[in-house]
Amino acid sequence: MMQFFHISSIIESNHLPVSQLIFKVMKPNKFNFTKISSHIILISMILAILSCSTGANTNAGTTQHYAYITNQGANTVSVINTHSNQVTHTIHVGKAPVGVAVAAQLKRVYISNVESQDISVINTQNNTLIDTIKVNGAPVGLAISPDEKTLYAADWFNNRVLAISTTTNTARVLSIGEAPAGLVVSPDNKTLYITNRDSNDIALIDADTLTIKHRIQVGKHPFGIALSASGKLLASVNVQDDTVSIINTGTNDIQSMKVGYHPYCAAFSADEKTLYVTNTQDDSVTVLDIASGKVVTTVNVGSTPEGISIDHASHRAYVANWGSNNVSVIDTNTNQLLTTINTGEKSRAFGQFILSPQP
16 A cells, blocks of 8 residues: 555754863973973863753754654654754654654654554654554654644545544544645634646635635646745645646636656745755755746755655755655755755655744
8 A cells, every 4th residue: 555655646173072171271291280280270261161051952952853764665754853954763653654743842743644444643752652542544744833723634545524522532523525635724723725637626615614625726736835924825746737827825726837757746945936846856945936927946866755844943954855865965055966865765754843842
């Protein structure tokens, strides 16, 4: 099922150790109490500085941002520190993990597992698996409401969306279009947007009543979806016709932009002027200027890039590469590839996967 599902969905200065530094300061040419007293004072100052420095680093550690990357072929999630660009943890979850939703206030990350038909819940304070929510379907896309009271899951095979309480794990169910995939929630928690791949539309759902308000026809086979921070712009990534549809959520006006071959997912810049789109069959990311509708540049990444999220604090975009089992990191100031991080087999990370801890 794992292989079938994927194919069908794409078709610190020189630092001495403290001991050496203290030895260097204390080393006398001859026995002299005045010098020793001076050295003791100097050593005290050094130790005080080191102590303050260590304390500052510890505090910084509590505000680190992390990327949670699903590895569909390894049944794991790789946790990447976006400051060091190192994998800090590998967490075993359910079978064939695909989707990701992060909840900073709850200190939770939710992972959809297609084959085990469930959702794994990760405690981000210690990066351990703490719960499993049964779905009895094929959960793919996930999204958390901004107030973090509701987790939405798209059940790919049963053409439905589940609205799951994050306190009780109870679910409300909505039958929706064919092959629902990407999900995103408006900043005011009132509207859920859903891409329905096989019915070529985006459904706008009243989140309170879980009823369909409107449908917007987009390109062929919409899969990934992204919403700008203000909620004014919505992007639908249309796999089969190699386009993205940019929708003004106030007027529902649509602007179609051409991208690379078989696009998959997208992410907006913080200023909402640029859209980054992964192209699975071009092994690239298209950088779009939204106002002009023109391609700014194309960045070559790993093989079969799928999920993409931006750590706005560090100005880096993280791209999960399904075909090369790694993550590409792009500097969003220069739109240059910075580095590549090895993760696990078949990395996907479908959804918003950057966790920015709350103060």
